[in-house]
Amino acid sequence: MQRAGILVEALPYIRAFFGKTFVIKYGGSTMPDPDGEVQRAVALDLILLRYVGVKVVLVHGGGPAITETMRALGKEPRFVNGRRVTDAETMRVVRMVMMGLLNMDIVATINRFGGKAVGLSGHDANLMVARKRLERVESGPESPDQTVDLGFVGDIERVNPEILHLLTDQGYIPVVAPIGAGYAGESYNINADSAAGELAAALRADKLIILTDVEGILEEPGNPASLISALQVPRARRMIQEGTISAGMVPKVEACIRALEAGVPRTHIIDGRTPHALLLEIFTDRGIGTMVVS
Numbered sequence: 001m002q003r004a005g006i007l008v009e010a011l012p013y014i015r016a017f018f019g020k021t022f023v024i025k026y027g028g029s030t031m032p033d034p035d036g037e038v039q040r041a042v043a044l045d046l047i048l049l050r051y052v053g054v055k056v057v058l059v060h061g062g063g064p065a066i067t068e069t070m071r072a073l074g075k076e077p078r079f080v081n082g083r084r085v086t087d088a089e090t091m092r093v094v095r096m097v098m099m100g101l102l103n104m105d106i107v108a109t110i111n112r113f114g115g116k117a118v119g120l121s122g123h124d125a126n127l128m129v130a131r132k133r134l135e136r137v138e139s140g141p142e143s144p145d146q147t148v149d150l151g152f153v154g155d156i157e158r159v160n161p162e163i164l165h166l167l168t169d170q171g172y173i174p175v176v177a178p179i180g181a182g183y184a185g186e187s188y189n190i191n192a193d194s195a196a197g198e199l200a201a202a203l204r205a206d207k208l209i210i211l212t213d214v215e216g217i218l219e220e221p222g223n224p225a226s227l228i229s230a231l232q233v234p235r236a237r238r239m240i241q242e243g244t245i246s247a248g249m250v251p252k253v254e255a256c257i258r259a260l261e262a263g264v265p266r267t268h269i270i271d272g273r274t275p276h277a278l279l280l281e282i283f284t285d286r287g288i289g290t291m292v293v294s
């Protein structure tokens, strides 16, 4: 009876979401997953979503794995405003770890369970064209902000979503690594949340869902009981200014705002550590995590 109840709850959502497009971001912080349990659960959820007619695009992160490989090579990572300072050698590490390890691992896991995943970076069909990012840093109340050179860190300037339409229309699951294509063929390291926000915006997705390693946006960071279930953009902006939303949560909220402004109706930040978090968010009345709304 209990099981039938779950189905009855899910049916209206399954009907409503048939043919819709969801962009899902899978964070690096949920990836150190020694026995692959989280990755398997995410893969199965994506396959199920495809089976019920949802077009899914997965964007993955991988910050912790890049950091680990840099350290193994004797290079200490440095971050400015949460973005990795990326010299030419670091960019090669980013490319190797993102495409050679993480992207291929995710694709292999999805396909092993019967999905049809295809791995892409921003270079493939020029999916994400990027330009060097000029990072502004505050230099104190008296002096003007300064610009810092982060090397090969980019901002997405243009998305060419045709390849994603071609793939999703044919039942494939695109798995996108956050690497941007420069105009001279160079690669740029893009924050994965920003990449997900830009892709959701370009696809006019029906949902952007960001999976991470906390319950959602917390009013008091560190206190799960302070979870905010719905957060409006003006309050989100205030929380960023006051520093209540900080570090890795800032680009997530900015990605949600970017998507909302482009007409994506629903954006969510949810706990990727909860098994089948995606299904709970999408197919139940309860929802989980934080919904960011305009």
Ligand SMILES: Nc1ncnc2c1ncn2[C@@H]1O[C@H](COP(=O)(O)OP(=O)(O)O)[C@@H](O)[C@H]1O
Pocket (backbone or CB within 6 Å): 026, 027, 028, 029, 030, 061, 063, 211, 212, 213, 214, 216, 217, 218, 219, 220, 221, 222, 244, 245, 246, 247, 248, 249, 250
């Ligand atoms: N207000 C907040 N609510 C929840 N988490 C926050 C908040 N402010 C900062 N954070 C931090 O953001 C982190 C998530 O970002 P990040 O570590 O970059 O995750 P991911 O690897 O999934 O992209 C949380 O683990 C938490 O430490």
Ligand SMILES: CC(=O)N[C@@H](CCC(=O)OP(=O)(O)O)C(=O)O
Pocket (backbone or CB within 6 Å): 026, 027, 028, 029, 060, 061, 062, 063, 064, 066, 082, 083, 084, 094, 153, 154, 178, 189, 190, 191, 192, 193, 248
């Ligand atoms: C420019 C920049 O900082 N890029 C990120 C890209 C990976 C990422 O964003 O991964 P998560 O989602 O796991 O944090 C980095 O090098 O760590």
